[in-house]
Amino acid sequence: MAEKSESAANIRFTSCDDISALTSEMQSVNLAPKKPSVLLHACCGPCATSCVERLAPDYAVTVYYYNPNITDREEYYLRRDTLKHFIDEFNKENAALYTVSFIEGAYDSERFIEKADPLKDEPEGGRRCDVCFSMRLAETAKMAAKMEMDYFTTTMSVSPHKDYEKIKSLGSMLEQDITPNFLDADFKKKNGFGRSVELSKKYGLYRQNFCGCDYARAAK
Numbered sequence: 001m002a003e004k005s006e007s008a009a010n011i012r013f014t015s016c017d018d019i020s021a022l023t024s025e026m027q028s029v030n031l032a033p034k035k036p037s038v039l040l041h042a043c044c045g046p047c048a049t050s051c052v053e054r055l056a057p058d059y060a061v062t063v064y065y066y067n068p069n070i071t072d073r074e075e076y077y078l079r080r081d082t083l084k085h086f087i088d089e090f091n092k093e094n095a096a097l098y099t100v101s102f103i104e105g106a107y108d109s110e111r112f113i114e115k116a117d118p119l120k121d122e123p124e125g126g127r128r129c130d131v132c133f134s135m136r137l138a139e140t141a142k143m144a145a146k147m148e149m150d151y152f153t154t155t156m157s158v159s160p161h162k163d164y165e166k167i168k169s170l171g172s173m174l175e176q177d178i179t180p181n182f183l184d185a186d187f188k189k190k191n192g193f194g195r196s197v198e199l200s201k202k203y204g205l206y207r208q209n210f211c212g213c214d215y216a217r218a219a220k
């Protein structure tokens with residue numbers, strides 16, 4: 001009995017004020033709408049800038065760097081580190097609002113070369129690029145499913161050199177076999193590319209002058 005009274009004495013009673021503060025805190029937690037999640041495939045830092053800026057207010061964004069098409073290793077790591085630098089800076093600047101996450105996929109450039117080499121003489125925008133889009137989007141969709149994301153999409157559409165209808169039709173095909181939906185976002189619209197140039201300057205990002213593979217670089 002003595003023990004029981006002692007433990008009763010230790011119970012901390014919460015005042016009415018505390019309870020109403022707690023209730024209103026709980027309500028604000030419960031009422032805050034949960035943002036849908038999106039796995040955003042990103043080819044480089046500059047392209048990611050305006051896409052992240054556009055998505056972050058409405059989605060929980062995870063950026064996915066999966067680019068085996070960047071066949072030069074040094075270039076691959078330079079673009080990855082530029083992208084990470086941008087995300088770090090963006091997160092610092094928006095710390096009170098949202099946090100963007102980052103993950104990196106496998107660097108399986110041999111797999112890319114195996115698929116792309118028979119199409120090495122294709123012009124940029126031709127069949128080699130279809131294979132390249134398809135490989136990167138399929139991997140993004142798979143990863144989004146694994147992470148139980150609501151959506152997947154890509155920054156590739158921000159480039160004026162990339163055909164959005166091709167990207168969209170690949171994304172729509174993939175979503176038929178996989179749970180997350182393709183987020184239909186043509187990021188070049190509403191001056192998305194121009195904004196990416198502005199933001200790249202603002203964050204001092206390295207901006208490459210070729211698409212990614214050595215075939216494209218050699219054709220310059």
Ligand code: SF4
Pocket residue numbers: 069070116124125128129130132133211212213215216
């Ligand atoms: S030019 Fe660009 S999109 Fe086309 S295959 Fe090379 S890296 Fe991929």
